[in-house]
Amino acid sequence: MVFEVKSLTCEYRKGLLGTDVQVPRFGWELRAGRRGTVQSAYQLQVTEEEGGFESPLWDSGKVNASQSIQVVYGGPPLSSRTRYYVRVKAWDQNGLESAWSDPAWWETALLAPEEWQAEWITPDEAAIDPQAEPVFMLGKRFGVKPGIVSARIYATAAGVYELYVNGVRVGDELLAPGWTSYRKRHAYQSYDVTDMLADGDNAIGALLGNGWYKGRLGWSTGHQLYGERRALLLQLHIRYADGTEETVVSDTTWKVSEAPIRKSDIYDGEAYDARLEQSGWSTAQFDDSAWSGTQRLALPISQLVAQEHQPVRVTETIRPRELMITPRGETVLDMGQNMVGRIRLTLNVPAGTEIRLTHAEVLDKEGNFYTGNLRTAKQEIVYTAKGVDGETYAPTFTFMGFRYLKVEGYPAGQEAELTDRIQGEVMHTDMTPTGEFDCSSEAVNQLQRNIVWGQRGNFLDVPTDCPQRDERLGWTGDAQVFVRTAAFNYDVASFFAKWLRDLKADQSAEGSVPFVVPDALNAVNASGAQTKEGEITASSAWGDAAVICPWTMYLCYGDVRVLEEQFDSMRAWIGYIRKQGDNEYLWNTGFHFGDWLGLDAKENSYVGATPRDLIATAFYAYSTRLVRETAVVLGRAEEVREYGELYGRIKAEFQKEFVTPNGRLAAPTQTAHVLALTFELVEGEVKKRIARDLNELVVSNEYHLTTGFVGTPYLCFALSNNGFHETAVKLLMQEKYPSWLYPVSKGATTIWEHWDGIKPDGSFWSDDMNSYNHYAYGAIGEWMYRCVAGLDMDETEPAYRKIRIHPRFADGALTHASAALQSPYGRIESAWSVDEEQTVVRMTIPANTTAEVILDGTTLAEVREGGIAAVAADGITAAAESENGVILTAGSGTYEFRYAMKKEIEIEAALV
Ligand code: RAM
Numbered sequence: 001m002v003f004e005v006k007s008l009t010c011e012y013r014k015g016l017l018g019t020d021v022q023v024p025r026f027g028w029e030l031r032a033g034r035r036g037t038v039q040s041a042y043q044l045q046v047t048e049e050e051g052g053f054e055s056p057l058w059d060s061g062k063v064n065a066s067q068s069i070q071v072v073y074g075g076p077p078l079s080s081r082t083r084y085y086v087r088v089k090a091w092d093q094n095g096l097e098s099a100w101s102d103p104a105w106w107e108t109a110l111l112a113p114e115e116w117q118a119e120w121i122t123p124d125e126a127a128i129d130p131q132a133e134p135v136f137m138l139g140k141r142f143g144v145k146p147g148i149v150s151a152r153i154y155a156t157a158a159g160v161y162e163l164y165v166n167g168v169r170v171g172d173e174l175l176a177p178g179w180t181s182y183r184k185r186h187a188y189q190s191y192d193v194t195d196m197l198a199d200g201d202n203a204i205g206a207l208l209g210n211g212w213y214k215g216r217l218g219w220s221t222g223h224q225l226y227g228e229r230r231a232l233l234l235q236l237h238i239r240y241a242d243g244t245e246e247t248v249v250s251d252t253t254w255k256v257s258e259a260p261i262r263k264s265d266i267y268d269g270e271a272y273d274a275r276l277e278q279s280g281w282s283t284a285q286f287d288d289s290a291w292s293g294t295q296r297l298a299l300p301i302s303q304l305v306a307q308e309h310q311p312v313r314v315t316e317t318i319r320p321r322e323l324m325i326t327p328r329g330e331t332v333l334d335m336g337q338n339m340v341g342r343i344r345l346t347l348n349v350p351a352g353t354e355i356r357l358t359h360a361e362v363l364d365k366e367g368n369f370y371t372g373n374l375r376t377a378k379q380e381i382v383y384t385a386k387g388v389d390g391e392t393y394a395p396t397f398t399f400m401g402f403r404y405l406k407v408e409g410y411p412a413g414q415e416a417e418l419t420d421r422i423q424g425e426v427m428h429t430d431m432t433p434t435g436e437f438d439c440s441s442e443a444v445n446q447l448q449r450n451i452v453w454g455q456r457g458n459f460l461d462v463p464t465d466c467p468q469r470d471e472r473l474g475w476t477g478d479a480q481v482f483v484r485t486a487a488f489n490y491d492v493a494s495f496f497a498k499w500l501r502d503l504k505a506d507q508s509a510e511g512s513v514p515f516v517v518p519d520a521l522n523a524v525n526a527s528g529a530q531t532k533e534g535e536i537t538a539s540s541a542w543g544d545a546a547v548i549c550p551w552t553m554y555l556c557y558g559d560v561r562v563l564e565e566q567f568d569s570m571r572a573w574i575g576y577i578r579k580q581g582d583n584e585y586l587w588n589t590g591f592h593f594g595d596w597l598g599l600d601a602k603e604n605s606y607v608g609a610t611p612r613d614l615i616a617t618a619f620y621a622y623s624t625r626l627v628r629e630t631a632v633v634l635g636r637a638e639e640v641r642e643y644g645e646l647y648g649r650i651k652a653e654f655q656k657e658f659v660t661p662n663g664r665l666a667a668p669t670q671t672a673h674v675l676a677l678t679f680e681l682v683e684g685e686v687k688k689r690i691a692r693d694l695n696e697l698v699v700s701n702e703y704h705l706t707t708g709f710v711g712t713p714y715l716c717f718a719l720s721n722n723g724f725h726e727t728a729v730k731l732l733m734q735e736k737y738p739s740w741l742y743p744v745s746k747g748a749t750t751i752w753e754h755w756d757g758i759k760p761d762g763s764f765w766s767d768d769m770n771s772y773n774h775y776a777y778g779a780i781g782e783w784m785y786r787c788v789a790g791l792d793m794d795e796t797e798p799a800y801r802k803i804r805i806h807p808r809f810a811d812g813a814l815t816h817a818s819a820a821l822q823s824p825y826g827r828i829e830s831a832w833s834v835d836e837e838q839t840v841v842r843m844t845i846p847a848n849t850t851a852e853v854i855l856d857g858t859t860l861a862e863v864r865e866g867g868i869a870a871v872a873a874d875g876i877t878a879a880a881e882s883e884n885g886v887i888l889t890a891g892s893g894t895y896e897f898r899y900a901m902k903k904e905i906e907i908e909a910a911l912v
Pocket of ligand 1: 477753769776
């Protein structure tokens with residue numbers, strides 16, 4: 001019988017190079033041939049020597065426990081710059097023992113700030129103007145003795161950087177060190193360069209650009225937010241076979257020159273003059289006598305942290321679909337997909353040819369190239385060729401959001417070859433894909449693809465609202481509404497853990513949470529000027545990201561540490577709200593974005609009709625409840641009491657203020673009803689009435705939504721969970737504006753910011769705020785996985801320890817739906833299909849988890865599994881009938897349930 005341990009991870013990763021987590025956590029999956037397998041014990045071993053498990057550094061011994069994720073390292077303190085190997089074995093409930101897993105490894109980086117010997121360096125200002133636009137090239141030559149065993153570089157930049165060793169690019173990370181709240185937390189990266197060094201003369205080169213640190217950020221031309229000068233910090237450690245070590249560090253012996261990248265900015269793009277390339281600039285043979293000197297910059301070391309999540313990489317290459325000439329005569333390439341990343345050119349044109357590429361998301365009504373919605377962001381590449389056949393170029397320190405590319409300056413008459421000469425490189429944080437969703441509607445499947453593309457485009461080191469205009473900021477509200485959907489599509493555990501640390505770092509002493517994290521709007525820039533946007537400080541539903549996001553990480557990954565780390569931040573947010581206004585149980589003062597972009601907004605307003613105090617109080621209650629639940633998880637009895645009581649009072653105040661004595665909700669909007677239901681602020685008959693009223697609001701609006709950012713994510717849940725699933729499905733399937741499928745019908749390949757980004761008559765929403773790649777409304781994805789495909793969890797046992805499979809058949813609107821999720825315990829699948837005769841539900845439940853299976857419209861006598869009565873099937877441990885059907889409890893394994901729908905059973909009975 002197969003019983004194996006697979007997929008051993010350390011801090012969610014395989015082969016994690018360079019972490020400063022001192023007490024890491026492990027997780028593994030069990031593969032079992034037998035249904036109903038659970039783990040009864042495990043044993044972990046950690047060693048510093050590859051294969052050295054005979055005398056391990058730490059041996060947990062056999063631990064009688066079922067825990068197989070988030071298992072905390074319990075050995076002696078870890079050392080810096082050390083690779084550790086780990087392996088695990090497990091026992092099942094019958095005492096069956098697995099073999100040892102394949103060993104996995106992780107490696108520590110620099111665990112103490114004192115280990116940094118390097119200095120922050122920047123070009124000598126006497127030689128190069130620190131404000132010069134070109135990217136800088138820094139270089140250093142050094143000698144290496146024979147007998148290298150290993151070599152590591154630890155590096156970062158005030159700005160963005162890329163490294164080269166002996167003429168070869170180091171790693172494949174893009175836009176390192178990424179974007180954090182630099183003043184408090186500044187990431188550095190670790191690279192294994194063992195194979196890149198040679199005995200004798202060697203060289204390191206670094207490209208240094210502005211990036212988020214010094215470049216343009218925010219829409220009122222804010223720049224230099226974090227510093228006025230770029231700088232590099234780098235430390236190379238070489239270990240020799242004889243046990244000796246050498247270091248090469250950034251210091252004033254380094255030299256510097258300007259790069260062929262003449263301009264580089266995240267919003268605006270890049271200008272590159274290939275004629276200025278200095279061949280071999282990062283090799284030991286290069287003559288750097290014309291280069292200038294460097295100087296030290298007094299930047300701190302103490303805020304450095306090792307890279308916490310996956311880096312940004314190119315994850316896919318796309319070929320243009322079509323070359324077109326627009327009515328205005330522009331030469332335009334269509335990538336076929338609104339994508340985020342960069343282009344790569346491969347050319348054979350005369351030296352000095354200047355090619356200009358402008359990036360846009362859509363064509364206008366007439367089919368002309370349109371960049372109005374980019375506002376001041378140029379998204380432009382200007383490439384000057386050196387005239388070599390096959391010369392190739394992709395911008396280094398920028399990214400664009402685009403589907404269309406306008407090409408200017410290409411040799412006349414040769415445009416037809418452009419589709420072979422240009423390709424798109426998709427860039428984003430290299431998260432592991434975890435989710436799949438499919439159903440019988442091709443339009444809904446396209447919606448799912450659009451959601452995934454929206455996530456890819458906007459999870460670029462921080463969760464941004466949009467990737468194209470002069471914004472691209474970590475809007476807290478957007479992140480909060482989308483986080484659970486995000487955790488279906490990709491593994492976002494480390495991505496959010498990192499972002500939440502930034503949120504906490506940028507939270508005010510009073511507990512208010514900025515609109516965007518890292519806080520680029522309310523920042524004082526390097527020259528002491530307050531950026532224009534930052535006049536207001538917090539908004540409900542945006543600031544609640546401080547609570548909702550960590551809680552979601554706990555639910556989806558069982559990450560208790562994230563709750564521990566964020567608990568103070570979560571409480572501070574509640575404390576902040578409590579101090580607003582004069583009623584501590586109601587939030588009815590101050591600024592709020594409200595139901596942002598709701599369709600029931602007044603003419604010329606962005607804010608939907610739902611009263612802002614209702615939204616604010618509803619979120620206040622919801623977040624307070626989640627803080628209470630967090631306190632339960634953390635075993636903080638005092639806070640359980642405190643927040644439980646507070647929640648009760650807010651809820652009571654909500655009812656007093658917003659529910660009429662007859663049990664009607666005072667605000668007649670969809671969003672108001674949705675929040676009251678989803679956040680459980682009403683009960684009993686009142687709840688039933690509000691659910692009926694919500695249904696009526698949707699039905700009377702001919703199955704159209706009116707919700708904005710706040711109501712949309714929960715709208716279908718509020719319906720499905722209160723007896724109106726069919727209405728929810730009709731909303732999903734609605735193709736006429738406004739609806740999720742309306743943009744799909746308009747050819748959208750991503751989610752739009754506005755329900756009517758392109759209006760039915762083909763005209764656009766105003767240029768001031770109209771993104772075609774905004775994931776917020778993609779939050780419907782969570783409902784598609786959980787309610788349509790029926791892949792859900794029982795939240796009392798997080799991380800899908802206790803799975804809930806509850807397919808909700810869409811009354812003929814869909815004939816099948818399926819979803820899969822690579823959960824922390826392993827792959828879960830839920831799939832259903834219905835036809836005239838039969839309902840089939842297939843599921844896979846990973847070992848060490850159990851599932852509650854809810855099958856609607858049947859009886860225990862009817863359901864069969866593998867040809868026998870389901871109640872008698874192997875792995876089914878309990879079975880009961882409910883009002884709507886049956887509930888089974890299943891252990892791990894793959895199952896296929898079949899039954900005839902009750903309706904048919906009834907018809908048959910009538911015929912008899
Ligand atoms: C705009 C964007 C963003 C939203 C804020 C309030 O900048 O639509 O997504 O969160 O407004």
